Amino acid sequence: MNTPTNKPRNLGDVLREFAQHQQTMRQELSKVIVGQNEVVEQLLAAIFTRGHCLLEGVPGLAKTLMVSTLAKILDVDFKRVQFTPDLMPSDITGTNVMEEDPNGRREFRFMEGPIFTNVLLADEINRTPPKTQAALLQAMQEREVSVGNTTYSLPDPFFTIATQNPVEQEGTYPLPEAQLDRFMFNIKVDYPSAAEEEQILTNSTRGEIVVPNKVLSGRAILNVQKLVQSVAVSPYAIKYASMLVRATRPRDPSAPDYIKEMVDWGAGPRAGQFLINGGKAIAAMDGRFSVDIDDMRHVAVPILRHRVSTNFQAQAEGVTTDDLVARLIKDVPVPEAPKFAQ
Template sequence: MQYSSEVEAADALRAAYRQIRGEIGKVIIGQDEVIKYVLISIFSNGHCLLVGVPGLAKTLLVQTVAQVLDLDFKRIQFTPDLMPTDIIGAEILGEDRNFKFIPGPVFSNIILADEINRTPPKTQAALLEAMQEKAVTAAGLTHKLAKPFFVLATQNPIEQEGTYPLPEAQLDRFMFNVALSYPSFKEELQVVKNTTGTSSADVKKVLNAEQIVYFQQLVRNIPVADNVLEYAVKLVAKTRPGSEFATPQVKRLLNWGAGPRASQFLVLGAKCHAVLNGKYSPDIEDVQAVAKPILSHRIVRSYHAEAEGLSANDIIEQLY
């Protein structure tokens, strides 16, 4: 795959993005913001956490994305008895009396970690190395994962009995934390029409693994003006109560702010958002467009914020 310039490659990525949205739209009705963030995560080489009640097509979405992008897909149902070896694999004694490694479901391009907070921290941590290093270690040997590698995890926000909240270290590995909402009346009507008959959508493949890896590198190569970089880093610094940029309001409403990984994801997300919207370099509006799902799971609200009914997104809006 060769393009005469990065501008031509960026145009090709934008055209592919529109085509991907069209193909996904044959199966998934509505959820435009969710689809946008999932695709930005993939092209930014990040991971995405989806929070929503059951029945909002989270599993169908990732299956459709994997189909359109021609990627291997594995679904892992997280349960209290799930073990780390059930995710990364294990060494077994073969017939030749030698140990050999049997890869687990994590050895795929797209992993759906369904209800990730249903399993204990020991098993949740099995994904940490895979998500950060794109590799897993078993019996002292490191095994590289396929490229691209993307984790889409889901959480159910209403049924919290028997759950293990994700620790901050694990949450920080996710580029985006996206909340799914109920469909509108018209969207739900269309969903019911499409899913209660005998016809099924014919989804076409748009990209393959090699092209996705190329576009991931393209996104990293996009130039960013100094003022945009400074804005992104300052926006993250404003979330930290002890920072020189923190306002009295932030010091009252937040107990803890976002770390440096948030700044990195803000810049990467802004780069990708700019390209997908016809620009060749991000501006401050692109940073703001991806700020809420990047920062919302990285800040800890104080009891003042909770008492006043302010969500993480409400506080982030005050920082722009």
């Protein structure tokens, strides 16, 4: 009988094990979801860094199915809220109800709403008015909910993954800027390729029910988040994140002329935090010890696209925020590496 050894594992071993875990998660997701590799990667990056995601795409692209399948793989509590025009904030956060005991004494008891979960799917979030959308603000930032004079902590881990229909469609309410800024990623879900669509049609019309295996528990997710936070970031990489974010602001001296002409306001410091955290997640998923500038470039578009507001001139010329961010990624120079004295 082999006796277990207590030999401590180094960071390289842990990162390699984590990289294998996330590959297993992708394989389990692919049993249900065909394609959408970039979307899956960004969802995992947000989960591993305690971020929230906004999925945007036309109906029928499996946004809801993707989130519910991900919750099954993670083996955590999952709740779904269908946002409608008549949804009230208390329908999300919960409310105080009057209860009477056998002695006739009455007192209020707090009834938890669906937000008290690990993964909250806010389905079609832009179908409800801003008053109800704002009920998520405190939960997404402080991970707590205030009802009356009492503040309640949310379970850990806690993620909000919202889906949104394009604002050009009827009956939608644009999300307030303050709420958009809470989302780490704004992920655009596009149509599948021809081969992927044929695979979807084949799989979905067989009548078979595929059940993915559980890969990570809630406790394991917390450990993964600590691991990702331990990935090293050099001052060189931090400087690049700051330069890229500051270049989105039209009043900043470093902003290119096309930003000054086409942008009303740019991204705040939270964008830089998410760039670094997103870079950490990409590096960790690749089994690497430190963040490279290309890791941050890889996640820059979904992080910045909802934090840059274009003006009428950009809209008239058909220039989107994605176009501007992609141009900035090419134009913002890589900072010079520090030279050490010999």
